[in-house]
Amino acid sequence: MRNETSSNQISLAYFFIFNPDYGQKEGKEAEKIFYYYPVDEKIEKQIRIAGFCAGMIKFTQTFKSNKPCEFVHTEKIRMIFNELGDNFWMVIGLNVPLSLDKVYENDLLSDQIYMSILKKIFNYYRLFNGNIGDSLRLIGIDKLKEKNEAFF
Numbered sequence: 001m002r003n004e005t006s007s008n009q010i011s012l013a014y015f016f017i018f019n020p021d022y023g024q025k026e027g028k029e030a031e032k033i034f035y036y037y038p039v040d041e042k043i044e045k046q047i048r049i050a051g052f053c054a055g056m057i058k059f060t061q062t063f064k065s066n067k068p069c070e071f072v073h074t075e076k077i078r079m080i081f082n083e084l085g086d087n088f089w090m091v092i093g094l095n096v097p098l099s100l101d102k103v104y105e106n107d108l109l110s111d112q113i114y115m116s117i118l119k120k121i122f123n124y125y126r127l128f129n130g131n132i133g134d135s136l137r138l139i140g141i142d143k144l145k146e147k148n149e150a151f152f
Contacts (some may be wrong), residue, residue, distance in 0.1 A: 056079075
């Protein structure tokens with residue numbers, strides 16, 4: 001799940017909006033993704049990453065927590081989840097920087113700073129586009145995806 005370039009800087013691996021309620025049937029998994037960056041990423045990888053995120057969200061919900069999954073840390077990737085409402089999620093994946101000693105420096109990433117950035121992105125989105133669930137009901141899946149492509 002890491003872009004193939006190793007770096008000593010924090011970099012964006014992916015950014016996407018998805019809804020795990022969609023694309024639940026075999027062969028229809030891509031329907032759950034409403035926007036994905038980088039846009040040239042293979043659809044199989046998009047589906048795999050969105051599926052992993054959906055699984056993490058579902059898994060944490062089994063604990064009956066009123067607070068949704070917000071952060072997932074792996075050695076190479078930091079994921080930040082922001083629930084948008086109507087079971088839509090905005091996710092940012094960041095590549096963890098690699099030191100000169102070839103050690104991943106997780107301490108350089110602040111969950112709260114990147115969550116704040118993700119929430120600002122959502123607030124701008126909502127300011128210009130309204131509620132994503134309402135937009136889906138009004139204009140449909142295809143038009144919403146086009147709208148997201150134009151916005152981001």
